[in-house]
Each structure stands twice: as C-alpha cells, then as structure tokens.
Amino acid sequence: MTNVRKMLVEGLSDALGFLVGALLGYGAGRLLGLDLFASGYGPTTLAAIVLIGLFGGAGLQAARIWRSERDKPEAE
Numbered sequence: 001m002t003n004v005r006k007m008l009v010e011g012l013s014d015a016l017g018f019l020v021g022a023l024l025g026y027g028a029g030r031l032l033g034l035d036l037f038a039s040g041y042g043p044t045t046l047a048a049i050v051l052i053g054l055f056g057g058a059g060l061q062a063a064r065i066w067r068s069e070r071d072k073p074e075a076e
Contacts, residue, residue, distance in 0.1 A: 013063045021059020025052040 026048075029036060034048035 010067065013067055014060055017059040017061075017063025017066075018056045019059070021062070022052050022056035024059070025055025028055065 026036065029048040029051045032051075034044045034051065036045060036048040036052065038045050
C-alpha cells in the first residue's frame with residue numbers, strides 16, 4: 001500500500017470511528033435522559049459531554065484495532 005493511501009485510510013478510519021462512537025454516545029445519553037443541548041452547563045449536560053467523549057474515544061480505538069488487525073500478514 002502506498003504511503004499516501006495508507007495515510008488516507010488511517011485518517012478516514014480514525015474519523016469514522018470517532019464519529020460513529022460519538023453518535024452512539026449521544027444516543028446512549030438520550031436513552032439515559034441526558035440533554036446535550038440544554039441551556040447552561042448543568043450536571044446532565046456535562047454528563048452527556050463526557051459520555052460522548054468516552055464513546056468517541058472508544059470508537060477511535062476500535063478503528064485503530066480494526067486497522068492493525070487488517071494490516072497483519074496472513075499466517076499460512
């Protein structure tokens with residue numbers, strides 16, 4: 001794989017993993033009754049922000065694990 005293509009796959013998979021994770025975190029927050037867009041920075045808003053950050057980071061790590069598994073040479 002060329003260097004440019006490898007960097008493009010790395011960047012896009014990281015971005016997609018973070019985005020999917022953050023959206024799942026937002027959905028989980030909504031299910032728990034947390035409102036990200038409430039006025040002010042109340043406890044529920046801060047909890048929603050933390051949840052989205054945690055899920056986004058988990059999605060990013062999942063994308064990196066997927067990429068490392070994908071790039072492993074096949075055992076014969």
